[in-house]
Amino acid sequence: MIWNKRVVEIEGTEKGADHLVLEDTVTGDRSTLKVGGVFIFIGFRPNTGVVEGHFEHDAAGYMITDERMMTSIPGLFAAGDVRSQLTRQITTAVGDATTAAIAAEKYLTALREKD
Numbered sequence: 001m002i003w004n005k006r007v008v009e010i011e012g013t014e015k016g017a018d019h020l021v022l023e024d025t026v027t028g029d030r031s032t033l034k035v036g037g038v039f040i041f042i043g044f045r046p047n048t049g050v051v052e053g054h055f056e057h058d059a060a061g062y063m064i065t066d067e068r069m070m071t072s073i074p075g076l077f078a079a080g081d082v083r084s085q086l087t088r089q090i091t092t093a094v095g096d097a098t099t100a101a102i103a104a105e106k107y108l109t110a111l112r113e114k115d
């Protein structure tokens, strides 16, 4: 962990990124850091625009679901990264999707039997 530093430049060669120019946020001094690559973390924003404003969501905009992955809109199921939960990983997305698919099938069957 390198504290109190701001990346001011990414310098490279024809092969790609080579080093960063860092500025100390306290003293203003500049230094360089040799790197093999750069990964920029831009944060998260749930891609829920299609149904925005129509479903219950948490403060960050992630869809709230019940244990069947059903949202506050009956018949609309959500799985994976758009769902309000602790982790956003492939393994949890796959598990969510399995639950959502089975729950959706049961939901449709129940609707059909009601008619």
Ligand SMILES: Cc1cc2nc3c(=O)[nH]c(=O)nc-3n(C[C@H](O)[C@H](O)[C@H](O)COP(=O)(O)OP(=O)(O)OC[C@H]3O[C@@H](n4cnc5c(N)ncnc54)[C@H](O)[C@@H]3O)c2cc1C
Pocket (backbone or CB within 6 Å): 047, 050, 079, 080, 081, 082, 088, 089, 090, 091, 093
């Ligand atoms: C840089 C990075 C590294 C990661 N590393 C790991 C890791 O090492 N291990 C791990 O377990 N997880 C990792 N993850 C997280 C993992 O990729 C996600 O948790 C997982 O892909 C979520 O699956 P998903 O199906 O919910 O969403 P996504 O994989 O994002 O799939 C959503 C799909 O919906 C499509 N889509 C969006 N809007 C619309 C629309 N309106 N109409 C039609 N299609 C639409 C998108 O194009 C996309 O294909 C990483 C994520 C990132 C960004």
